[in-house]
Amino acid sequence: MAEEAPPTPPATSLYVDGCPGCAIDRKKATNKGIPYKELFFVAVTTIASALPISSLFPFLYYMIEDLHVAKTEQDIGFYAGFLGASYFVGRFLASIFWGVVADRIGRKPIIVFSVFSVVIFNTLFGVSMKYWMAITTRLILGALNGMLAPIKAYSIEICRPEHHALGLSIVSTAWGIGLVVGPSIGGYLARPAQQYPNIFSDKSTFGRFPYLLPCLCISFFAAVVLVSCIWLPETLHKHKNIDSEIEMSTESRTPQTEHGEKSLYKNWPLMSAIIAYCIFTLHDTAYSEIISLWTISDRRYGGLSFSSKEVGQLLAIAGAGLIVYQLLIYRPVYKFLGCVNSCRASSALSIPLIAAYPFMTHLSGYRLGLALYSAAIVKGALGMTILTGTSLLQNYAVPQSQRGAANGIAATAMSFFKAIGPAGAGAVFSWAQKRQHAAFFPGDQIVFFILNTVQCIGLVLTFKPFLAVPEH
Numbered sequence: 001m002a003e004e005a006p007p008t009p010p011a012t013s014l015y016v017d018g019c020p021g022c023a024i025d026r027k028k029a030t031n032k033g034i035p036y037k038e039l040f041f042v043a044v045t046t047i048a049s050a051l052p053i054s055s056l057f058p059f060l061y062y063m064i065e066d067l068h069v070a071k072t073e074q075d076i077g078f079y080a081g082f083l084g085a086s087y088f089v090g091r092f093l094a095s096i097f098w099g100v101v102a103d104r105i106g107r108k109p110i111i112v113f114s115v116f117s118v119v120i121f122n123t124l125f126g127v128s129m130k131y132w133m134a135i136t137t138r139l140i141l142g143a144l145n146g147m148l149a150p151i152k153a154y155s156i157e158i159c160r161p162e163h164h165a166l167g168l169s170i171v172s173t174a175w176g177i178g179l180v181v182g183p184s185i186g187g188y189l190a191r192p193a194q195q196y197p198n199i200f201s202d203k204s205t206f207g208r209f210p211y212l213l214p215c216l217c218i219s220f221f222a223a224v225v226l227v228s229c230i231w232l233p234e235t236l237h238k239h240k241n242i243d244s245e246i247e248m249s250t251e252s253r254t255p256q257t258e259h260g261e262k263s264l265y266k267n268w269p270l271m272s273a274i275i276a277y278c279i280f281t282l283h284d285t286a287y288s289e290i291i292s293l294w295t296i297s298d299r300r301y302g303g304l305s306f307s308s309k310e311v312g313q314l315l316a317i318a319g320a321g322l323i324v325y326q327l328l329i330y331r332p333v334y335k336f337l338g339c340v341n342s343c344r345a346s347s348a349l350s351i352p353l354i355a356a357y358p359f360m361t362h363l364s365g366y367r368l369g370l371a372l373y374s375a376a377i378v379k380g381a382l383g384m385t386i387l388t389g390t391s392l393l394q395n396y397a398v399p400q401s402q403r404g405a406a407n408g409i410a411a412t413a414m415s416f417f418k419a420i421g422p423a424g425a426g427a428v429f430s431w432a433q434k435r436q437h438a439a440f441f442p443g444d445q446i447v448f449f450i451l452n453t454v455q456c457i458g459l460v461l462t463f464k465p466f467l468a469v470p471e472h
Contacts, residue, residue: 003124019236020106021157028160030250038158039167041232042151043174048115048146048225050178051185051218052122053087057292058187058308058315059211060084066210069131074301074433077293079131081426084289085419086135090142092415098146099408103401107150107157112229117144118222126215142415148175149407156395156403157235165334165392172388173326176380179288182218187312195309203370231401237401264398264406269470273393274410276467278417279458280347280386283451285421287354287379290447293429294357301433302361302443316374321377322384330385340462340469343389346382349457353379354452358445386458397470 015022028035056063060080070076102110121141123309128134155167192200193207200206206213264270295311296304306314333342353375360371391410429447436443461467 012291016237019238020234024158024235025234028158032160034163034166035158038233039155039170041156042158042167042224043170043230044228045111045115045147045232046151046171046174047178047181048118048218048222049145049151050175051182051221052118052125052215053182054142054179054288055182055186055214055218056084056125057183057288058296058311059190059214061293061296062191062209062308063134064131067129067131068136074430076435077426077430079426081289081423081429083131083135083138084422084426086138087142088285088415088419088422090139090415091145092142092412092419094143094146095149095411095415096405096408099149099404099406099411102146102153102404102408103236104149106234106238107154107404108229108232108234108254110146110150111232112155112226114145115222115226115229116145117141119219119226122215122222123212125221126212126219127209128211141152141235146411148411148414150404152391152395152407153403154235158233164395165388166331168391168395169326169330169334169384169388171324172384172391173330176322177319180315182382183292184312184316184319185217186211186214187308187310187315189217190308215272220276222438236404264402264409267397269468270394270397270406270409272461272467273390273397273470274413276343276458276461277387277390277394277410278413279454279461280383280390281414282417282421283454283458284383284387285418286425286454287383287451289422289425290429290451291376293426294444294447297359297433302358302436302445304372314373317373318376319382322380325381325384329381330388333385334389339389339392340467343363343386344462346385346389346458347455347462350379350455351381351452351459353382354448354455357448358443360442393467394469395439 060083061076064070064079064083065078077429098110098114100467118141121137125134125137126143128137152168152171155165155171157176159167188195190213191210192213193202193204193210202208291314292311294302295304295306296308296313297305299305337345356371356375360368360375363371394406394410395403425447428450429444432444432447435446438446440446441449
């Protein structure tokens with residue numbers, strides 16, 4: 001009698017019990033829709049982290065005046081640039097550390113700690129009465145707010161592949177909203193004793209600390225978000241040899257060991273995407289600084305003589321336009337053009353737009369408002385498209401086990417360029433105001449010319465051989 005064949009062994013389990021990353025992958029396998037709840041948490045935590053970054057821009061000019069460090073009015077931009085850059089110097093020093101830690105202990109602890117740092121140090125910045133204290137609190141806030149690297153990895157890991165672009169665009173849009181709503185809060189709530197004398201007196205707490213109210217509002221929002229982080233799920237796989245585990249699909253068993261062992265610094269698709277990303281973030285940060293200083297500066301120096309409230313209103317409308325673009329327009333653009341082509345098109349369209357800014361000083365009334373608000377809305381949408389596209393290229397170039405570290409490297413490099421952005425923009429702006437009658441690009445025209453030069457460099461870096469597109 002023939003010997004019976006041994007029974008077929010049970011199929012290898014696709015998931016490891018107790019692993020939060022496997023739990024997320026199991027959920028993605030069974031639910032093919034968009035993870036709205038998780039993306040909501042991504043959005044609010046990102047906004048809380050981004051709000052304090054540029055909330056000081058509308059009142060930065062006045063804050064430097066009140067701190068009595070600038071000897072002349074033309075020197076204010078110089079000192080404002082260093083204060084604006086201090087946050088990014090701190091982030092430059094710590095971003096790789098937070099990215100590596102996020103790959104070791106998980107995304108959630110770093111996200112929670114980052115939001116907590118906003119609550120504490122943003123409030124302390126609001127009570128700064130000395131220039132050194134303002135720079136120090138911003139520097140520490142930048143170093144402890146390690147949100148950017150893990151939140152990008154997180155937004156990819158909670159989504160199915162077909163929703164990766166949406167996940168990262170949520171981060172980019174929420175970050176952009178924070179960078180726009182933050183200045184709106186700063187513009188409307190700074191110096192409340194001067195703006196709203198019927199409500200706040202000069203002898204009140206907000207009269208003695210004129211920049212505390214906007215900082216306190218942002219810190220309160222961050223505190224609410226901090227509590228909501230209780231429901232934030234972890235996405236990191238916490239078992240060994242994850243790169244050789246079975247893909248979270250019954251059809252695929254693709255090991256990633258070879259790809260996962262590649263050195264990040266030798267990964268040219270990653271490095272080339274980071275280089276382009278850094279140039280575009282340098283431009284974006286310098287643009288934010290310049291717009292705030294340019295609109296507030298006096299018309300005799302080529303500015304628009306806006307109040308901090310008017311600057312806040314401009315940035316608020318630009319943020320509203322960014323939300324509409326994200327919800328209705330970005331996904332069709334991404335599906336039609338893809339990462340690289342959308343970056344190229346957006347970068348090319350930004351050049352004539354930026355070149356038009358200095359000529360808006362010849363306008364007034366509703367013509368000025370229409371031109372300025374339209375330009376700010378379109379520029380915000382184009383910038384978001386560029387940064388989302390380059391972020392997608394970075395995350396597609398590495399496996400999950402290296403994603404936090406890769407985003408940490410990107411955040412470190414980006415922070416270095418973002419630190420250069422405000423400092424350089426402030427110095428250039430201060431220099432430009434002293435050359436109103438120069439023959440070559442007089443006054444603020446040279447500022448926007450330099451901005452466009454940086455944009456052109458970024459555009460060139462989106463083409464071969466400078467950019468290597470990852471296989472995905």
